[in-house]
Amino acid sequence: MSEKTRGQELEEKLTWSFPHIGRDAVEQSLEASGYCEGYKAFLNAGKTERECVKEAVKMLTAAGYVPFDRTASYEPGSKVYYVNRGKSLIATTFGTKPLTEGVRINGAHIDSPRLDLKPNPLYEKEEIAFFKTHYYGGIRKYQWGTIPLAIHGVVVKKDGETIELSIGEKENDPVFCVTDLLPHLSAKQNERPLKDGLKGEELNVVVGSLPFQDEKVKEPVKLLALSILHERFGITEKDFYRAEIEVVPATKARDVGLDRSLIGAYGQDDRVCAYTAITAERDTKLPSYTTVTVLADKEEIGSEGNTGLNSDFVLHYIEDLADMAGVKVRDVLRASLCLSSDVNAAYDPNFPDVYEGRNSSYINKGCVLTKYTGARGKSGSNDASAETMAKVISIMEEAGVYWQAGELGAVDAGGGGTIAKLVAHMDVDTVDLGVPILCMHSPFELASKMDVYNTYKAFQAFYK
Numbered sequence: 001m002s003e004k005t006r007g008q009e010l011e012e013k014l015t016w017s018f019p020h021i022g023r024d025a026v027e028q029s030l031e032a033s034g035y036c037e038g039y040k041a042f043l044n045a046g047k048t049e050r051e052c053v054k055e056a057v058k059m060l061t062a063a064g065y066v067p068f069d070r071t072a073s074y075e076p077g078s079k080v081y082y083v084n085r086g087k088s089l090i091a092t093t094f095g096t097k098p099l100t101e102g103v104r105i106n107g108a109h110i111d112s113p114r115l116d117l118k119p120n121p122l123y124e125k126e127e128i129a130f131f132k133t134h135y136y137g138g139i140r141k142y143q144w145g146t147i148p149l150a151i152h153g154v155v156v157k158k159d160g161e162t163i164e165l166s167i168g169e170k171e172n173d174p175v176f177c178v179t180d181l182l183p184h185l186s187a188k189q190n191e192r193p194l195k196d197g198l199k200g201e202e203l204n205v206v207v208g209s210l211p212f213q214d215e216k217v218k219e220p221v222k223l224l225a226l227s228i229l230h231e232r233f234g235i236t237e238k239d240f241y242r243a244e245i246e247v248v249p250a251t252k253a254r255d256v257g258l259d260r261s262l263i264g265a266y267g268q269d270d271r272v273c274a275y276t277a278i279t280a281e282r283d284t285k286l287p288s289y290t291t292v293t294v295l296a297d298k299e300e301i302g303s304e305g306n307t308g309l310n311s312d313f314v315l316h317y318i319e320d321l322a323d324m325a326g327v328k329v330r331d332v333l334r335a336s337l338c339l340s341s342d343v344n345a346a347y348d349p350n351f352p353d354v355y356e357g358r359n360s361s362y363i364n365k366g367c368v369l370t371k372y373t374g375a376r377g378k379s380g381s382n383d384a385s386a387e388t389m390a391k392v393i394s395i396m397e398e399a400g401v402y403w404q405a406g407e408l409g410a411v412d413a414g415g416g417g418t419i420a421k422l423v424a425h426m427d428v429d430t431v432d433l434g435v436p437i438l439c440m441h442s443p444f445e446l447a448s449k450m451d452v453y454n455t456y457k458a459f460q461a462f463y464k
């Protein structure tokens with residue numbers, strides 16, 4: 001081996017670039033793959049925020065968690081959870097340090113972009129029955145045509161009974177579809193800008209094509225669809241006004257690539273951080289700081305509503321913890337540290353123009369620490385402080401976690417936001433951390449297994 005030159009030595013000492021896990025620690029791939037089998041099962045079981053809450057409750061209950069009771073008293077190591085209206089969840093493992101030294105908050109979201117049924121969805125046109133939809137969150141509408149879709153949701157009947165629907169996930173279930181034009185007749189449609197490739201009011205889902213057998217009926221195809229729903233679920237057209245029904249890709253999570261290094265699935269934004277967060281929460285035994293793991297709803301539409309982070313439900317929960325300990329919630333919050341756990345855009349070599357390579361995250365380089373999100377000069381961003389960055393970086397480095405830093409695309413190429421600013425609003429030091437994702441918000445998003453695994457390891461270290 002030849003001696004290093006002084007320049008090479010200095011280069012090694014002074015410069016920095018993030019290592020590729022596949023080169024640096026390829027032995028992690030077996031462990032990462034094993035961990036990701038559970039992740040894929042979670043994705044398949046949780047296609048909506050409600051289903052993700054149910055899955056999380058199942059996991060937590062199996063690990064000995066009990067529903068949070070603010071009149072009870074808990075010892076270090078005790079484990080509790082709280083469900084907010086079936087659509088968001090908080091889990092805690094009580095720590096050994098007093099609450100005035102702060103809690104460790106890890107917040108991910110479990111809602112994903114999709115097509116929601118309109119309140120009056122069912123209609124018939126030229127003897128085909130359709131559901132009208134209104135898309136939820138940022139989707140590229142043209143991606144939602146001609147793929148198999150499933151229908152998930154709840155209907156609250158007049159008598160108060162809640163019916164849960166899921167059609168299109170089982171092997172023998174029918175699926176649903178948004179149509180698109182054939183290339184032979186799409187000359188005019190091809191002239192549309194891509195964002196209008198399919199327009200919002202064209203995202204109509206085919207639900208049937210045969211008529212109810214009665215010549216006296218005006219809309220027999222619609223009636224047959226309704227009668228099948230009635231037979232199966234006991235619902236009528238009016239019940240759609242008391243429903244939340246979501247149309248999502250019917251596909252299952254799959255390994256991607258000959259080397260099986262990636263996972264392809266719908267809803268990885270942000271169920272990848274939800275799964276890594278909830279498993280890290282579950283696997284935390286006797287933490288120093290009390291943990292507050294939040295799986296939130298409504299992030300994709302601005303965290304609005306009382307199940308989103310714009311609501312005070314997390315604040316109220318921490319208030320309850322503070323009251324139980326006989327301390328002021330403001331003292332708890334001021335001393336707390338939060339990971340806003342959400343995905344970032346992984347560098348896509350097919351579209352280099354929208355990234356700035358030196359400040360992008362890359363697949364297989366570990367979880368990505370995102371100092372700020374936002375758009376147009378960091379607007380709408382939390383912009384974590386140097387002190388917060390330092391704390392989180394040292395937590396990860398002490399635990400040997402592979403991490404990297406990245407912006408959400410090049411300056412003025414676009415932008416986005418997370419729940420970070422809403423937690424920071426409570427006077428909590430907050431920074432974004434998550435998994436780099438390719439084709440984010442599409443019906444089939446890609447993530448690297450080693451990145452998923454290292455995100456889990458980062459969350460575990462955060463809760464030590």
Ligand code: MN
Nearest residue numbers: 269270342343
């Ligand atoms: Mn997200």
Ligand code: MN
Nearest residue numbers: 269270300441
């Ligand atoms: Mn998103």
